[in-house]
Amino acid sequence: MVKVSIIDYAGGNLFSIVKAFKYIGLEPVVSGDYKDWEKSDLLVFPGQGNFSQAMIKLREDNKDVILRELLKEKYFLGICLGMQILFEESDEAPGIPGLGIFKGKVRRIPVDKIPHLGWNEVKLEKESMLFKDIPDNSFFYFVHSYYVDTEEDIVYGLTEYGVTFPSFIMKDNIVGVQYHPEKSSSKGIKFLKNFLEEIKKC
């Protein structure tokens, strides 16, 4: 069985994501301990909280360094904030660097009605096995006030709310989604199942 760790970095509400992985037949371990992370095939960084809190918490015991190392070999799914911390910096936390795995900055969505909350479409820019049997422009559930602005060639899906922003990024073993697959009904579950199938192939 594929081993999944849900990274518990600030005691946020992890119920939904744990539930989703159980639903697709896995037994996720919720842990803030890197020794558990090392034993996993897939690390999941779920989506609530703010950028500075998350990064400050990760830096305790050098977990940011450990995580950067683990990202070289483990599969990684960053959801919402978990995707944003992969980048260099954020408007939400001036002066606090992100993990810097990818080049780019996290910016505030430039519209009055914040957060971007509800169901919006993901338009596919590149084909991906993670979207197998999920039609282009399917709806996923979003809740966020910041988005990723990147020039890197990692963007697989785009969504529009005030700006057009990357909602699904991927490079090798690292995947980031701005939407919440765990709250996106059958499409979200399908996305997680597809990811699992890809991991099993290796």
Add this chain to the structure above:
Amino acid sequence: MLAKRIIPCLDTIGRNVVKGTSFVNIRIVGDAKELARRYEREGADEIVLLDITASEEGRGTFVDVVTEVASELFVPLTVGGGIKNIEDVRKLLKAGADKVSINTAAVENPDIINQIASEFGSQCLVVAIDVKKRGKKSWEVYVKGGKVPTGIDFKDWIVEVEKRGAGEILLTSIDADGHLSGYDYELLECALNYSNLPLIASGGAGSLEDLYKALKIGVDAVLAASIFHFGTYTIPEVKKYLKEKGIWVRLD
């Protein structure tokens, strides 16, 4: 483009989903977990679950009901009813709620809005506002399930809850609730003028056109109970109708 949301509301006593008229004359309409799952399959964009027992022994049961309803639900779940303090919020989020909805507690102690927003984030806080009309373009805020007037003007209150960190507003017209004769559209317009928060319209939807009119005015979501529970319309029928009228909704 962001879709307008259709949200069935489950008022519960224990595991039973019930429905009344203007908050009284209550009838049992089904089981909470079964209805929630059915509505998700049919395309509900979220589920709202409200505990209307408001009794101490009912509270423990409600946490269990939330756990059960949440267990195989993969759309956002908002829960509310009788939340008094931050501990209640913590319990309900832990039980599987994605958001909590507070009403009376927010009026009695507005600081709770700031506390919940800073501890759990605005994204998980819906402030429910129940109002009764008191004159031309004027409404008064009521609490305790629509029974107790507060003397607070609706416009002042919606501005204050936004300032304090609410993430969404769930706005119910007590006059219209359960009468199936349409939302209070003037009230919705007033709310949109005074607040930038996502607005969920509630109370009074009886026809497809009622839902359309509210969304057309600009609310982000419509909450309805009777029309779904009593089978007047299914969620796919609602969404198909709205789409044909040019409202952007999520259809599979």
